[in-house]
Amino acid sequence: MREVDVFVIGGGINGCGVARDLTGRGYTVALAEMADLAQGTSSGSTKLIHGGLRYLEHYEFRLVRESLIERERLWAMAPHIIWPLRFVLPHHGGLRPAWMLRLGLFLYDHLGGRKRLPAARTLDLRNDPAGAPLKPVFVKGFEYSDCWVDDARLVVLNARDAADRGADIRTRTEVVSARPGADRRWTIETENRAGGARERLSAGVLVNAAGPWVDRVLAGVLGRNAVHNVRLVQGSHIVVRKLFDHDRCYIFQNADGRIVFAIPYEGDYTLIGTTDRDYEGDPASIEISEEEKRYLVEAASEYFSRPVTTDDIAWTYSAVRPLYDDGASSAQEATRDYVLTSEKIEGAGLINVFGGKITTYRRLAEEVADRVDDLSGRRTSAWTAGATLPGGDMGVDGVERLIAELSAAHPFLTQAAAARLVHTYGTGSRTILGQAKTADALGEDFGAGLTEAELRYLVEREWARSAEDVLYRRTKLALHLDEDGRERLGRWFAANAA
Incomplete structure (x- = not known):
């Protein structure tokens, strides 16, 4: 039976960060991880590294401050998959007053020690290009900074870095049971969902970071009764053909107090989201409802001159947020902060992770590690604040230089193809391209720039085991690959991925 110090359940952002x-x-x-890395909540976010402007209304100042501090820190860690965006907030005369928005943005600029990101400013939407797609009634707006993130890739890069440092990352592996023993350690039984093989491991500390399944792990794996710690909240997004040509985003206020984002997405599209409603079903079976589709298109149509309809929807995705159940009366009022619990059961350590948001995952992981120290009687040092993630070792100003470098070294690459590789793999793009001087050297081309060389990298380095893993999580090429490319990709995985 293999022995480790710590066993982590869950291959989302929190588990991989821990x-x-x-x-x-x-x-x-x-x-x-019982499925693929980031297959649940961590690939279904609005894909923002942000402080959470709306959380100021709920007086969650600590959470907003911590998130704002992490914003620039995460950007420096992974500038290939995280980069700044400017958000335009049109003033809606019937909702929050202008003075409240100005005050909120002043706090947003100053709570988190902003250094590199530009400050908020007021816009005259009658003259600014950001006003062109909007209805004429919106004449005043505000602009502020946050960051974009490829959420699923952030998860994979944390897992890759953990594995490079010695962690054993097992995807498609379900934890069947975990029981404390006389040796003050956990005996953990796992089952490989692909082949059915079972294995036993021993660990001194068990970290339950199963996201929406955290209570199910407590009940089913650990055998606890009357478990109810998380509130499952459904968030859905729609992707439509692009609604505007500039590179800024919009944040729209709704009459119900919620906000909806409209964000440039994958070049040809606009991402609109998100919804907030309680969810009672199986998190693995979640999908957008017709009501949510209508909510999002109506929210966008309140602001855009050209109405958005459900016929415009090219793709949708939904995920369950496992919010800590703080007893809030509605889903939108439930805290986005994380809660950790730690204890010893017959001498074996247990840490449970409830809630959280992608922006604060690194701080959450740091706190979990400190608690593992306490349970293990060890003293270790925090280290992740200044450490880059795989592919991010070019600095926040180095992305364009790397694109130019790849374009020069591989003349067959278009500027767009080089940019896609860099914004997906960073300096890892060099490994994928190798010494290739022609497109043929990269093997079969499946369309949209996806080649056999990239697939082999994803299988060997990033745990990809299916076409879905590649198209929806390791990349977002599902929006760009045609049916023939998808079929050939499926055949390639059938022949090459064990």
């Missing part, structure tokens, strides 16, 4: 932090501190770590 595995990375602990491995870097010298712990031996194994992680089990």
Whole structure:
């Protein structure tokens, strides 16, 4: 039976962040994810690294401040998959007054020690290009900074860094049971969902970072009764053909107090989201409802001159947010902060992770690692604040230089193809391209720039095991690949991915 110091359940952003932090501190770590990395909540976000402007209304100043501090820190860690965006907030005369918006943005600019991101400013939407797609009634607006993130890639890069430091990352592996023993350690039984093989491991500390399934792990894996710690909230997004030509985003206020974003997405599209409603079903079976589609198109149509309809929708995605159940009366009022619990059961350590948001995952992981120290009687040092993620070792100003470098070294690459590779893999693009001087050297071309060389990298380095893993999580090429390319990709995986 293999022994590790810490066993982590869950391959979302929190679980992978915890595995990375602990491995870097010298712990031996194994992680089990029952599906693919980021297959649940962590690939279904609005894809923002942000402080959460709306959270100021709920007086969550600590959460907003921590998130704002992390914003520039995460950008420096992974500038290939995280970059700044400017958000335009039109003033809606019937909703929050202008003075309240100005005050909120003043706090937003100053709570988190902003250094590189530009400050907020007031816009005359009658003269600014951001006003052109909007209805004429919107004459005044505000502009502020936040950051974009490829959420699923952030998860994979944390897992990759953890594995490079020695962690054992097991995808498609379900934890069947975990029981404390006389040796003050957990005996953990896992089952490989692809082949059915079972294995036992021993760990001193168990970290339950199963996201929407965290209560199910407590009940089903650990055998606890009357478990109810998380409130499952559904968030859905729609993707439509692009609604505007500039590179800024919009944040729209709704009459129900919520906000909806409209964000440039994958070049040819606009991402609109998100919804907020309680969810009672199986998180693995979630899908957008017709009501949510109508809500999002109506919210966007309140602001855009050209109405958005459900016929414009090219793609949708939904996810369940496992918010800590703080007893809030509505889903939108439930806290987005995380809550950790730690204890010893017959001498074996247990840490549960409830709630959280992608922006604060690194701080959450750091706090979990400190608690592992407490449970293990060890003293280790935090280290992730200044450490780049794989592919991000070019600095926040180095992305364009790397694109130019790849274009020069591989003349067959278009500027767009080089940019896609850099914004997906960063300096890892060099490994994919190798010494290739022609497109043929990269193997079969599946369309949209996806080649066999990239697929082999994804299988060997990033745990990709299916076409879906590649098209929806490792990349977002599902929006660009035609049916023939999809079929050939499926055949390639059938022949090459064990």
